[in-house]
Amino acid sequence: MKLNPADDALAQSIRNSLGDDVLRPVAERYVEEPRRRFSGHVGLLALPRSAADVSTLVRLASDAAVPVVPYGGGTGLVGGQVMPDGPAPLLISLERMTAIRAVYPDENVLIAEAGAILADVQTAAESANRLLPLSLAAQGSCQIGGNLATNAGGVNVLRYGNARDLCLGLEAVLPSGDIWHGLSRLRKDNTGYDLRNLLIGAEGTLGIITAAALKLYPQPSSIGTAMVQVSSPEAAIALLALARDQVGEGVSAFELIHQQGLAFLSEVLPDVRQPFSTQPEWCVLIELGLPVGSDPSSKLAALYEAAENHDLVGEAVIAQNEAQRQDLWAVRENIPEANRLIGSVSSHDISIPISRIPEFIRRGADIVAGFGPFRINCFGHLGDGNLHYNVFPPIGANRSAFEAQRHHIKRAVHDLVHTFDGSVSAEHGVGRLKADDLERYGDPAKLTAMRAIKTALDPQGIMNPGAVLK
Amino acid sequence: MKLNPADDALAQSIRNSLGDDVLRPVAERYVEEPRRRFSGHVGLLALPRSAADVSTLVRLASDAAVPVVPYGGGTGLVGGQVMPDGPAPLLISLERMTAIRAVYPDENVLIAEAGAILADVQTAAESANRLLPLSLAAQGSCQIGGNLATNAGGVNVLRYGNARDLCLGLEAVLPSGDIWHGLSRLRKDNTGYDLRNLLIGAEGTLGIITAAALKLYPQPSSIGTAMVQVSSPEAAIALLALARDQVGEGVSAFELIHQQGLAFLSEVLPDVRQPFSTQPEWCVLIELGLPVGSDPSSKLAALYEAAENHDLVGEAVIAQNEAQRQDLWAVRENIPEANRLIGSVSSHDISIPISRIPEFIRRGADIVAGFGPFRINCFGHLGDGNLHYNVFPPIGANRSAFEAQRHHIKRAVHDLVHTFDGSVSAEHGVGRLKADDLERYGDPAKLTAMRAIKTALDPQGIMNPGAVLK
Numbered sequence: 001m002k003l004n005p006a007d008d009a010l011a012q013s014i015r016n017s018l019g020d021d022v023l024r025p026v027a028e029r030y031v032e033e034p035r036r037r038f039s040g041h042v043g044l045l046a047l048p049r050s051a052a053d054v055s056t057l058v059r060l061a062s063d064a065a066v067p068v069v070p071y072g073g074g075t076g077l078v079g080g081q082v083m084p085d086g087p088a089p090l091l092i093s094l095e096r097m098t099a100i101r102a103v104y105p106d107e108n109v110l111i112a113e114a115g116a117i118l119a120d121v122q123t124a125a126e127s128a129n130r131l132l133p134l135s136l137a138a139q140g141s142c143q144i145g146g147n148l149a150t151n152a153g154g155v156n157v158l159r160y161g162n163a164r165d166l167c168l169g170l171e172a173v174l175p176s177g178d179i180w181h182g183l184s185r186l187r188k189d190n191t192g193y194d195l196r197n198l199l200i201g202a203e204g205t206l207g208i209i210t211a212a213a214l215k216l217y218p219q220p221s222s223i224g225t226a227m228v229q230v231s232s233p234e235a236a237i238a239l240l241a242l243a244r245d246q247v248g249e250g251v252s253a254f255e256l257i258h259q260q261g262l263a264f265l266s267e268v269l270p271d272v273r274q275p276f277s278t279q280p281e282w283c284v285l286i287e288l289g290l291p292v293g294s295d296p297s298s299k300l301a302a303l304y305e306a307a308e309n310h311d312l313v314g315e316a317v318i319a320q321n322e323a324q325r326q327d328l329w330a331v332r333e334n335i336p337e338a339n340r341l342i343g344s345v346s347s348h349d350i351s352i353p354i355s356r357i358p359e360f361i362r363r364g365a366d367i368v369a370g371f372g373p374f375r376i377n378c379f380g381h382l383g384d385g386n387l388h389y390n391v392f393p394p395i396g397a398n399r400s401a402f403e404a405q406r407h408h409i410k411r412a413v414h415d416l417v418h419t420f421d422g423s424v425s426a427e428h429g430v431g432r433l434k435a436d437d438l439e440r441y442g443d444p445a446k447l448t449a450m451r452a453i454k455t456a457l458d459p460q461g462i463m464n465p466g467a468v469l470k
Numbered sequence: 471m472k473l474n475p476a477d478d479a480l481a482q483s484i485r486n487s488l489g490d491d492v493l494r495p496v497a498e499r500y501v502e503e504p505r506r507r508f509s510g511h512v513g514l515l516a517l518p519r520s521a522a523d524v525s526t527l528v529r530l531a532s533d534a535a536v537p538v539v540p541y542g543g544g545t546g547l548v549g550g551q552v553m554p555d556g557p558a559p560l561l562i563s564l565e566r567m568t569a570i571r572a573v574y575p576d577e578n579v580l581i582a583e584a585g586a587i588l589a590d591v592q593t594a595a596e597s598a599n600r601l602l603p604l605s606l607a608a609q610g611s612c613q614i615g616g617n618l619a620t621n622a623g624g625v626n627v628l629r630y631g632n633a634r635d636l637c638l639g640l641e642a643v644l645p646s647g648d649i650w651h652g653l654s655r656l657r658k659d660n661t662g663y664d665l666r667n668l669l670i671g672a673e674g675t676l677g678i679i680t681a682a683a684l685k686l687y688p689q690p691s692s693i694g695t696a697m698v699q700v701s702s703p704e705a706a707i708a709l710l711a712l713a714r715d716q717v718g719e720g721v722s723a724f725e726l727i728h729q730q731g732l733a734f735l736s737e738v739l740p741d742v743r744q745p746f747s748t749q750p751e752w753c754v755l756i757e758l759g760l761p762v763g764s765d766p767s768s769k770l771a772a773l774y775e776a777a778e779n780h781d782l783v784g785e786a787v788i789a790q791n792e793a794q795r796q797d798l799w800a801v802r803e804n805i806p807e808a809n810r811l812i813g814s815v816s817s818h819d820i821s822i823p824i825s826r827i828p829e830f831i832r833r834g835a836d837i838v839a840g841f842g843p844f845r846i847n848c849f850g851h852l853g854d855g856n857l858h859y860n861v862f863p864p865i866g867a868n869r870s871a872f873e874a875q876r877h878h879i880k881r882a883v884h885d886l887v888h889t890f891d892g893s894v895s896a897e898h899g900v901g902r903l904k905a906d907d908l909e910r911y912g913d914p915a916k917l918t919a920m921r922a923i924k925t926a927l928d929p930q931g932i933m934n935p936g937a938v939l940k
Contacts (some may be wrong), residue, residue: 248761456926
């Protein structure tokens with residue numbers, strides 16, 4: 001359908017319905033995204049105060065056939081939040097809808113509005129002596145609505161699942177403007193099609209999430225954290241299996257780190273304390289979270305001993321206190337920033353069936369070497385099969401010199417992922433960056449079904465056009 | 471759209487495409503369902519051997535505008551598998567598609583065809599030293615495809631989630647006849663709309679699941695099981711919270727049992743060994759599954775001591791060996807059979823926000839008492855907020871005397887559930903039994919969206935017409 005730009009007439013309708021307070025001038029940040037691959041344009045910026053406001057905005061946009069882009073914390077890495085072309089959209093930022101509407105500690109449920117910053121939701125859960133396990137690098141600025149719209153992952157997926165798995169119910173405005181009141185606190189509810197999971201991960205193309213009922217967990221009574229050198233990715237996988245045999249679901253995080261990441265930290269973030277005197281080729285960050293009466297340090301020591309008997313591990317550092325634990329996490333959490341400072345030629349958020357990861361890493365290195373002496377920083381959530389596989393220029397070179405190769409490298413890496421039955425979008429979403437990939441690698445029957453669903457729920461195509469589906 | 475009955479012409483097309491082997495005579499069991507609330511009719515019965523066969527069958531039915539009813543183990547309790555009126559459908563039974571296609575112990579993944587019996591899938595996982603946690607009373611005859619189509623629950627949802635949570639990927643035939651090849655083994659995959667969760671729980675109205683990639687878990691190293699008297703539902707909830715504080719995710723099952731269930735066992739299944747000399751008003755069955763190096767008996771003893779200090783519990787039986795464990799489970803697992811033998815006036819598979827369950831139980835008793843001296847057997851998966859709330863005739867009476875009251879009792883109980891923000895279909899699905907309830911209690915925006923999705927994917931309305939959506 002032909003869409004129109006968000007213009008003065010729409011602005012006037014919005015003011016008439018919602019007053020002068022909802023429309024705001026468009027600041028720079030609303031048209032940028034972190035990796036600067038896209039820059040957007042915006043016709044009107046609206047900051048609704050309630051689901052009712054969102055409903056009115058969507059209805060007015062629908063009446064005027066104006067595209068709508070939902071905007072969360074703006075931290076998305078695939079351009080889902082910026083519309084670079086087409087008629088200038090109405091951007092709806094959820095930033096004023098930040099309330100924690102309710103906490104039910106006895107039920108392990110919290111209800112937050114979509115604009116709540118993830119870290120604030122974590123804090124609200126902590127105040128009730130509960131854990132919201134969703135945890136990722138952008139948690140200080142990303143919003144829970146965006147986390148759900150993109151089905152965010154992070155470091156605790158291994159144990160607790162991704163954003164999808166942590167959501168019991170949603171309130172959302174559908175493309176018609178109708179509000180779906182689906183804030184269920186129920187663990188089991190088989191009444192009809194799973195609209196919740198359809199909206200989660202749809203990246204704002206099927207509606208706007210305005211609030212969510214989230215699953216909480218007991219706070220682990222004690223936490224143990226270690227950084228362990230492993231001889232190879234195979235050894236890392238074997239160590240994970242051993243850890244899960246010994247500690248069950250107590251394994252909260254299992255992050256693979258390559259020497260390249262440690263070297264980048266030395267190069268651009270030298271204040272980050274390195275765990276080992278010599279940077280190992282591979283190491284893993286393991287975290288255990290255990291209930292009352294368990295001693296994570298002794299569990300880690302026992303695990304290490306068993307792993308040594310299997311020749312899986314080299315040197316290890318077990319955090320002796322919270323400060324040391326923070327130091328170990330700082331290594332992992334600063335790698336994305338180090339990557340950003342170095343400047344990647346091409347970044348890939350991929351997942352691979354876990355048992356095939358070692359082979360993938362070998363084959364990937366061969367393929368990238370075919371393009372030139374690039375450096376690869378391959379790291380991430382090994383327990384989920386999710387690697388951040390990022391390709392960097394040779395030492396001393398700048399990524400700008402390799403712009404022409406970027407597309408070819410990305411294509412080659414993604415083709416390899418596809419032959420390994422993997423995914424070219426593990427946790428960051430499709431957005432606009434990977435809409436072509438979805439068409440290239442997606443199952444044809446699924447794509448046809450997706451298009452039918454999109455047309456059924458959003459016949460004018462006003463919701464975040466160009467994201468996910470081209 | 472107007473549909474046609476499955477007739478000789480369709481039979482001939484099927485034989486032409488798939489040979490003489492796929493169509494079979496219609497045995498009695500294909501038109502019955504366990505509670506005998508519905509009896510179906512069938513035009514043709516097809517037993518496909520592969521997803522390709524299913525695709526051909528659906529395509530031929532679509533061309534002829536003939537309704538299709540997918541048939542699993544036939545154990546569903548809401549009439550989703552029987553079509554009582556309208557043009558006689560093509561029934562597609564998955565019973566010949568029983569292969570375990572692959573097991574990946576290192577990845578904790580198993581791929582099973584839809585017709586595999588749940589118990590056989592459990593056994594295949596066990597053979598690889600892994601656990602498929604889906605466990606429910608019908609596991610000896612229900613099929614994994616049906617479990618997924620209805621998003622089945624069972625006794626381990628508290629720890630491992632329901633069927634939805636145990637599925638990584640699907641192969642399915644969509645209403646167009648297209649095969650969706652979505653058997654992902656990935657833990658993270660954000661490439662497009664969540665078609666998997668849309669098909670799960672859609673009860674065959676959006677397509678036919680032909681195979682599934684399922685999540686496995688490590689086998690718990692040791693299991694501890696206890697039956698504990700509690701003073702009230704409130705005490706049971708407090709005991710659950712205490713157990714989760716002390717044992718974390720190690721709590722695998724937490725089942726509430728009412729005196730009425732124990733009394734029914736005495737009445738109609740006297741061979742089932744009762745745990746207590748005097749039947750308590752309320753008791754719970756707790757099971758812990760723990761990793762290497764943990765002793766569940768001592769954990770249960772410590773939990774019991776802590777619960778005693780909080781005045782939550784009375785007498786308790788901790789199983790000392792596997793035979794005693796089986797005895798305790800036999801109590802829980804025979805209650806549905808005892809219910810069946812007694813014959814309920816009305817059965818309700820409901821869920822309630824956990825903290826409101828005690829109040830619901832009190833209010834429910836008052837409401838049912840208003841209809842007469844009925845007996846209530848309220849039991850089930852307390853940890854999930856999922857109660858089986860079944861209403862029985864007074865002692866000495868038969869349910870047939872109360873047929874006229876059934877609808878009114880059901881309505882009153884469901885209305886109460888709705889005012890408690892609960893669900894009238896927790897784990898059994900909607901089927902045909904609760905399609906009216908869905909219209910009565912469902913969110914209007916969600917219902918509109920569901921209808922739009924149904925029409926988009928199945929424009930002729932051939933897939934299981936009358937189930938879920940009227």
